[in-house]
Amino acid sequence: MGLIKPSTKAYFATAGCLILIIVNVGLFVFLPKSAAPLWVVISNVITVFIMLLAVKPISALKDKEIDEKALARAREEEALRGRIASLESENRELASRLDTYSQSAGVPSSVNFTFKVETMTYDKSGYIVKEEPLEKFLEDPAYKISDKSRLSKWMDSLTHPGDRKVLYIGKYYAKASIGLDFTKIKYSVRGNSLVFAGVTFTKLNDLAIQKSPDDVNHCWLLNEGEDTVSINQSGLYKEFTAEYAKVRADEATAALADEVNNLCGHYTTVFRNKLSERFPLIEFCDDIENTTDTWYSLADHGRDSRVLNIASNMLLMADVMSGSLTSDNQ
Numbered sequence: 001m002g003l004i005k006p007s008t009k010a011y012f013a014t015a016g017c018l019i020l021i022i023v024n025v026g027l028f029v030f031l032p033k034s035a036a037p038l039w040v041v042i043s044n045v046i047t048v049f050i051m052l053l054a055v056k057p058i059s060a061l062k063d064k065e066i067d068e069k070a071l072a073r074a075r076e077e078e079a080l081r082g083r084i085a086s087l088e089s090e091n092r093e094l095a096s097r098l099d100t101y102s103q104s105a106g107v108p109s110s111v112n113f114t115f116k117v118e119t120m121t122y123d124k125s126g127y128i129v130k131e132e133p134l135e136k137f138l139e140d141p142a143y144k145i146s147d148k149s150r151l152s153k154w155m156d157s158l159t160h161p162g163d164r165k166v167l168y169i170g171k172y173y174a175k176a177s178i179g180l181d182f183t184k185i186k187y188s189v190r191g192n193s194l195v196f197a198g199v200t201f202t203k204l205n206d207l208a209i210q211k212s213p214d215d216v217n218h219c220w221l222l223n224e225g226e227d228t229v230s231i232n233q234s235g236l237y238k239e240f241t242a243e244y245a246k247v248r249a250d251e252a253t254a255a256l257a258d259e260v261n262n263l264c265g266h267y268t269t270v271f272r273n274k275l276s277e278r279f280p281l282i283e284f285c286d287d288i289e290n291t292t293d294t295w296y297s298l299a300d301h302g303r304d305s306r307v308l309n310i311a312s313n314m315l316l317m318a319d320v321m322s323g324s325l326t327s328d329n330q
Contacts, residue, residue, distance in 0.1 A: 116204050117318040118179040119267070122260055123207075125173045127216070128252050134164040134221065137240065142247075145240050163224045164232065166241065168248050171215040174256040175207040178264060180271075180318045187307055188293035190283070194306060195293065197285040199272060199314070201264040219245035267321070274317060279310055 137143040184198040219241040221232040272284055288295055298311050 116179055116181045116183070117315065117322065118177045118204060119201065119318055119322040120178050121175070121207065122178055122203075122263065123175045124256065124259075125171065128168070128170050128172060128248060130166075130168045130248060131222075132166055134166055134237075137166070137244070143240050143243050145237070165222045165224060166219065166244055167222050168219045168245060170217050170219075170245065170249055170252065171211075172249070172252040172256065173209045173211065174253075174260070175209050176260060177204045177207060178202070178260065178267070179204045179322075180314070182298060182311075182315070185298050185311075185314075186288065186295040187298070187304075188285075188288075188291075188295050189304065190293065193281050193283050194279075194304070194310065195283045195285050196310075197288045197295065199268070199275070199284055200286070201267045201271065203260050203264065217245075219248075271317065271321070275310070275314065278313060281306075282310060 138145050178201055180201055181198070181204065184200075186197045188195045188197075221234075221237045221241055223230050223232050276282055285291065285293075298307065
């Protein structure tokens with residue numbers, strides 16, 4: 001019995017009281033008429049007593065129904081309050097956004113593309129080794145051997161017999177940042193097209209290089225005999241070896257510069273192609289001096305709203321390329 005819920009007990013108690021009332025009325029119907037006055041009084045007393053017994057379970061059922069309705073109403077009110085709070089919050093946020101947009105729309109745009117975007121770092125180092133016969137340079141005035149007297153050369157050939165060769169070993173370094181310089185980009189309007197100049201990847205800066213003390217840099221004049229190789233220490237060729245080393249170092253520098261330029265050209269082509277795919281109205285110009293167009297800097301993009309959109313996409317694409325190229329180089 002302890003497992004029966006109070007509400008169930010109340011239902012059973014109420015039903016029992018109802019049955020007792022029905023039985024009481026039924027007995028009164030079947031009693032003799034001579035005993036009716038007395039049984040009316042007794043029946044009423046019994047009915048009142050049964051009703052008193054039924055008051056408690058009926059009240060319990062009524063209270064239960066009231067509690068369930070109150071709980072359901074409380075839940076509905078709580079959900080409604082939450083929904084109202086959420087709508088009020090959204091309304092405040094939307095009102096704030098509209099106010100912000102309204103205020104910002106009334107202010108002239110002042111986005112100035114006056115900066116550089118570094119997309120990658122070119123970093124290369126290594127050795128150049130060259131060995132060439134001295135005869136190639138004896139009459140070349142650039143190497144300062146032709147200025148020497150014939151007698152000095154003849155005497156050196158006697159004191160240093162064998163084949164004479166120049167050996168150069170030099171370490172080269174190159175480190176630079178490559179990117180897009182927005183300060184050099186200009187645009188002009190040709191009919192429905194926008195022409196951009198300066199959309200070119202270039203070397204932005206030479207970066208500091210940390211050289212190793214273990215680097216090998218030598219330029220020697222060698223004498224090769226049948227069984228021996230020696231270094232010619234004669235002062236006759238000191239200017240030659242110094243000039244030879246300088247020329248070879250300059251060649252390496254020029255070769256690395258060409259490599260950087262080729263790399264810049266490649267990324268310029270890729271960048272322009274991607275930009276043209278996105279904006280078919282765009283054109284590019286590499287020489288504005290020979291045009292009759294009026295050119296504006298990107299800071300003047302207020303003259304044409306399309307320029308801001310294109311310039312912003314340039315910035316975004318350059319930034320994406322920067323992340324991509326950094327990941328590829330790692």
